[in-house]
Amino acid sequence: MAAVLKAFRSGHLSLYGIRSLHCKPTRILCQSPCKSSYQRRLFTNKNLIVELDSSTGLAVIQMKKPPVNSLSLEFLTEFAISLEKLEMDRECRGVVITSSVPKIFSAGLDINEMYGKTPEHTGEFWRAVQEIWLKLYGSNLVTIAAINGMSPAGGCLLAMTCDYRIMADNPKYAIGLNETKLGIVAPFWFKDTMINTIGRRATEYSLQLGIMYSASEALENGLVDQLVAQDKIMPTALSVMSEWLAIPDHARQITKSMMRKPTLDRLLANRESDIQAFVNFITKDSIQKSLQLYLEMLKQRKS
Ligand code: CO8
16 A cells, blocks of 8 residues: 555555556645546545545545544544535545554544543534444445554444455454443444344354454454455555446445445434433443543553
């Protein structure tokens, strides 16, 4: 990926890999008009780099919130706005989600947003988590996760909302819903998303034990669809994307909706009660204590 990005930045290659090498890229900031047939639009904000090549319909979202791409309220809000923009953009047909932080896809929800906060803040945070899931799981776009690093908990959820998952074949990387290991419980829509991805029995086993699967185990269990060498992740994502984009949008979108709507509707029908349940649970003294210990453990691992 580094090589692809280097070539891309030097102007020799499109990030989307599908353009002709003879075509000189034009970098355009925020939707300014352009006569070129090869039109790239770049929306950067604090935590994300979003690039859309409107000539191919492909967008790439790179999460760039070091050290671990933790999903804070601010991050989730930026993500939701970016997705909304892409979703509304008639020229966008697919999006690859990846990370620009070395070795990390996403460490999941930002634990600091759940520890020592008011119930109001906690509720607002949880609504933002729901929102990103609703937007991604219900997206009309083709979504591909290019998992180029560790992907626990909310990071795994992000990846599971996508239509296809490609992971770097690195024994040091792992992915899974590890909530029980933190003493917390993955909500029903995390569980439903996992059931829809790897099946009921595997989910029951995986969720109770809070299993983090190595890349090869994730492939074996169907949690990811493909493993490739780290530097092949982006080119592979782009070539998989072109296969998906060969399918007429309307047929693919209706099929996707048919598969996912019951799961989405379940949260939509229970959104407020889910927020209330989360706030009640997470603000309990015993849960706050678990989160405090977990945060301390994360910090101590370094020293
Ligand atoms: N939130 C906030 N800060 C974090 C998080 C996180 N999820 N993960 C790591 N950090 C911080 C660390 O504390 C550390 O901070 P500092 O620099 O101040 O000491 C910094 O990020 C770097 O962390 P590491 O040194 O651990 O970085 P490594 O590269 O060695 O490891 C890992 C990266 C593997 C991602 C590791 O940090 C890790 O395992 N993190 C925890 C991941 C995790 O358990 N996430 C679960 C979050 S909960 C969630 O997503 C779903 C919750 C659903 C709730 C439902 C309730 C009802």
